[in-house]
Amino acid sequence: MVRLPDNIVFFGPPGVGKGVQASRLSERRGMVHFSMGDALRAEVAEGTELGVLIEEALARGEFASDETVLAVLEKHLDRGAPVTGLILDGFPRTIAQAEKLEQMLTDRGGELSRVLLLDASSDTLVARLTGRLLCAQCGETFHQLFKVPEREGRCDACGSELSRREDDSESVQLERLNTYRYLTEPLAGFYRQRGLLDVIDGSGSIEEVSERIDRSLGGA
């Protein structure tokens, strides 16, 4: 029997396909995919106390504070999210969060066994990000290369006209990527020092990237 990794952190720049890969990995190995982005959006949608704090931060053009995102994770753990077989996606983002995560897992008898950094060249990422198409009517998203709508420029779900996302110009995306790399480089260093970090090449097809992840984790 191959022992499954206890808990995995997934991180990577926008456009690298991290969410898709985390969700596929959770299906292949029966792990639980915890997306911090989804969890934060759910708090906002439910109008909880934490949701209000998140909305206020976003309104100021900031990320939710370390304290807030940690409280969101803690809520999930206390509600019975497992402390083994958890895939953390989009969290932690800072060393302070990473240290707290370690402590939260240890307190509950779990541990972090692997950190996967999905990465690709800025050229590849910008090409992916700028091909996104959005249906303003129903919210469905498409992509000029990877999820082509059946009728050009029209939503498969509702038939409305598709538009490019507003922020999809190349220079804006490049700037987002640079900011991301600048902000998360210390986190990569933190996990590299602990011997947990594995950098996965996120270029190529979804299947190719999945295979690389499986090779990195070992086992079936």
Ligand SMILES: [Zn+2]
């Ligand atoms: Zn639509």
